Amino acid sequence: MAAADLIPVNIVTGFLGSGKTTLLRRLLASPELANTAVLVNELGEVGLDHLLLRHVDETTVVLPSGCVCCALREDLSAAVRDLYGKRERGTIPKFDRLAIETTGLADPAPIIFTLMADPVLRHHFRVGHVVTTVDAVNGATHLTQHPESVKQVAVADRVVLTKTDLTGREHAEALRAACRRVNPAAPIFEAAVDPIGPEQLFIGDPADPSGARQDAWRWLGVAPGTPPPETAAGQVSPHDRDVYAFSVTVDRALDWTAFGIWLTMLLNAHGDDILRVKGILHVVGVPTPVVVHGVQHLVHPPVHLDGWPTQDRGTRLVFIVRKLPRQVIERSLTAFNRLATVGERVA
Amino acid sequence: MCGLCGVLGSEAHWTDAAGPDRPSGVPPGGSTRRQERLHRVRLANKVLKHYGLTLADWDGACFVLRSRTGRSAIVQHLAALWPVAERMSRRRCDPLDAALIAAVERE
Numbered sequence: 001m002a003a004a005d006l007i008p009v010n011i012v013t014g015f016l017g018s019g020k021t022t023l024l025r026r027l028l029a030s031p032e033l034a035n036t037a038v039l040v041n042e043l044g045e046v047g048l049d050h051l052l053l054r055h056v057d058e059t060t061v062v063l064p065s066g067c068v069c070c071a072l073r074e075d076l077s078a079a080v081r082d083l084y085g086k087r088e089r090g091t092i093p094k095f096d097r098l099a100i101e102t103t104g105l106a107d108p109a110p111i112i113f114t115l116m117a118d119p120v121l122r123h124h125f126r127v128g129h130v131v132t133t134v135d136a137v138n139g140a141t142h143l144t145q146h147p148e149s150v151k152q153v154a155v156a157d158r159v160v161l162t163k164t165d166l167t168g169r170e171h172a173e174a175l176r177a178a179c180r181r182v183n184p185a186a187p188i189f190e191a192a193v194d195p196i197g198p199e200q201l202f203i204g205d206p207a208d209p210s211g212a213r214q215d216a217w218r219w220l221g222v223a224p225g226t227p228p229p230e231t232a233a234g235q236v237s238p239h240d241r242d243v244y245a246f247s248v249t250v251d252r253a254l255d256w257t258a259f260g261i262w263l264t265m266l267l268n269a270h271g272d273d274i275l276r277v278k279g280i281l282h283v284v285g286v287p288t289p290v291v292v293h294g295v296q297h298l299v300h301p302p303v304h305l306d307g308w309p310t311q312d313r314g315t316r317l318v319f320i321v322r323k324l325p326r327q328v329i330e331r332s333l334t335a336f337n338r339l340a341t342v343g344e345r346v347a
Numbered sequence: 348m349c350g351l352c353g354v355l356g357s358e359a360h361w362t363d364a365a366g367p368d369r370p371s372g373v374p375p376g377g378s379t380r381r382q383e384r385l386h387r388v389r390l391a392n393k394v395l396k397h398y399g400l401t402l403a404d405w406d407g408a409c410f411v412l413r414s415r416t417g418r419s420a421i422v423q424h425l426a427a428l429w430p431v432a433e434r435m436s437r438r439r440c441d442p443l444d445a446a447l448i449a450a451v452e453r454e
Contacts, residue, residue, distance in 0.1 A: 257387045260362030260425050261394060262442055268429035269441040292361075299361045324443070332442045335451040339393050340386075 006126040009080075009098045009115055010202045014133030015142045015149045016104030019162035023133055023191060024101055032198045037083055037095040039076070041103040073114040076100070077121060084124055097202070098125065105148050108155050109296050116298055127300065128205040132156035133191075136164040139175050143182070150243050153182045154275035154320045155295050158189065158201045165192040183320060184245045185278070242323050243275065248330040250315040253284045255340030262336040263292075263299070266329075271297035273324055279317035280305075284340075289313075360424035381407060391428065397450050398436035402428070 014020045021040075027033055086092040102108060108130055115127050132152045135142070139161070142149035153159060159179050164172040176188055189196045259281070267274060277294045289305045319329065384404050391402045395412075405411045405421065412428065413419045414435050422428045429440050441447065 255390075257362075257383065257390055261387070261391055264362060264425040265394070265429050265440055265442045268426070268433075269439065270443065301361055328443045328445075328448070332448050332451075335448050336394070336442065339390055339451060339454055 007084075007096060007098060007124060008128035008202070008205060009100060009125050010128045010205075011100050011102060011108050011111055011130045012133070013102040013106060013108045013130065013152045013156075014104065014160075014162075015135065015139070015146065015152065018104070018133040018135035018139065018142075019160075019191065020101050020104075020133050023131070023160055023162065023196070024099060026191075026196070027198060027201065028099075030198050033097065033099075033202070035093060035095050036097040036099055037087075037092075038099045038101070039079055039083070040101040041106060073110050076111060076114050077118045080115075080121055080125065081118075084121075097128075099202075107148065107151060109151075109298065112155075112295055113298050116300070126205075129157040129202055130155055131158045131160060131201050132186075133160045133162050134175065134179060135162050136167045136172050136175055140171075140178060143178055150182055151275060153179050153186075154243060156183055156186045157205070159183065159186050160189050160191050160196060160201070162191045164190045182243050182245070183276070185318060243320065245276075245318060245320045246326040247316050247318045248326060248333060249317075250330075250334055250337055252337065252341075253282045253313075254315050254337055256283045256286075256290075258337050258340040259283075259333075262333055263294075266332075267294065267297050267299070270321075270324060273322040274319060275322065276320040277317060279315065281317075282313045282315045292317075360426060362425045387425070391425070393454050394447070394451065395432060397447055398432060398438055398440060400432055400436055 012020050012024050024038065028036060028038070080098065083092070083095075083098070087094055100111060102111065112127050112130070115121055115125055132155070134149075134153060139149070143153070161172060161175060161179070164175075172190065179186075179188055187200075189200060194200075263277075274294070274296060277292070277299075279292045281290045281292060283290050286304070288307050291303045291305060293300045293303075317333070319326075384407060388402050388404050388410070395402055399415050401413050403411045403413070410422050410424075410428070411419055412422055412431055412435060418435055420431050420435065422431050432440050
């Protein structure tokens with residue numbers, strides 16, 4: 001089944017009290033999301049009265065040899081399988097999208113892993129946009145004091161700043177800048193002033209051909225050497241300071257096999273510290289760009305785009321990392337890629 | 348990538364999906380699946396020799412990793428290779444290791 005035929009799953013995450021349920025309720029009022037099923041981890045003060053609302057108890061199984069991001073959420077797997085079974089038997093409406101609201105302290109990575117690795121779910125569902133809410137009143141404190149909050153922003157495809165109407169403009173802009181440092185590629189919206197409907201937040205994920213192109217070009221805009229954030233004393237926490245984004249480029253077309261050897265090795269060794277990786281690749285023998293997208297140890301199935309937007313066909317990979325050096329990553333990738341041209345294929 | 352890969356068997360891995368050998372299209376340049384697997388083994392061995400290990404294709408179905416002391420293990424795909432290589436060599440397989448990068452650059 002082609003990726004575009006799978007049911008998209010959108011993950012709505014954000015720290016405690018950051019407005020996840022309020023945002024979800026607002027989104028679900030849109031006619032485009034009328035056939036959306038919803039799973040929530042915790043039932044908060046703001047009620048959701050959606051037709052297909054289900055509650056999930058958090059039970060995570062960490063495999064003996066696995067890391068935290070490769071933990072299987074058995075509860076989630078069972079809940080999604082149950083929903084899908086009822087959908088197929090016709091006991092519930094035939095939903096065409098699933099939204100999952102996480103707990104405030106949740107790490108989104110195991111949810112993504114469960115959807116990608118579960119032997120049943122992976123054939124019926126695909127991971128869509130991850131939307132992260134950040135509360136303008138407390139968000140800066142959360143980013144400073146809680147690594148969970150930094151990670152939620154880092155893995156986001158869309159960031160929504162909430163409660164900016166309760167703070168000054170300057171405060172909202174500072175928070176936007178803090179989110180931008182952690183994740184320079186995700187569009188940032190303000191719930192109080194920006195139009196935030198399904199079109200902005202849910203629709204057009206990487207498995208949607210048009211969405212992939214749009215999203216990929218946005219990532220291309222990340223500066224090659226975006227440095228770690230300035231460490232103004234007392235203003236930036238260790239969590240925030242240690243997480244930064246940069247892009248690396250490769251001087252020739254990538255050999256797909258060499259790239260696979262390199263990235264699997266890199267993620268095995270440093271996956272815990274690679275919060276996101278996204279690349280637009282010029283692969284030897286493939287005339288159109290290939291997009292790869294990973295969250296920690298997890299790599300989504302690559303997507304082929306229709307064509308290059310300009311004459312520039314350079315490979316670019318964007319990393320959001322915790323304390324990993326850009327120059328070493330770039331040198332390592334270049335060295336591995338050249339392996340393929342030594343008595344092998346030539347780019 | 349993680350232990351679950353082994354539990355779930357040998358379903359297609361992302362590294363099998365987008366190159367000249369991509370399942371969705373005709374391999375450009377005449378590359379066949381067998382050629383691609385041999386290419387993969389050749390490249391992987393250029394890295395693995397740094398750890399005293401060798402990789403071989405096993406009938407197009409999986410790979411066999413061997414040490415100089417005769418230990419061997421079956422791996423399904425590239426992501427499953429590295430944890431096994433680390434256990435077998437008792438070394439950390441880190442592509443950011445300066446010594447490894449220098450060795451790869453000398454290849």
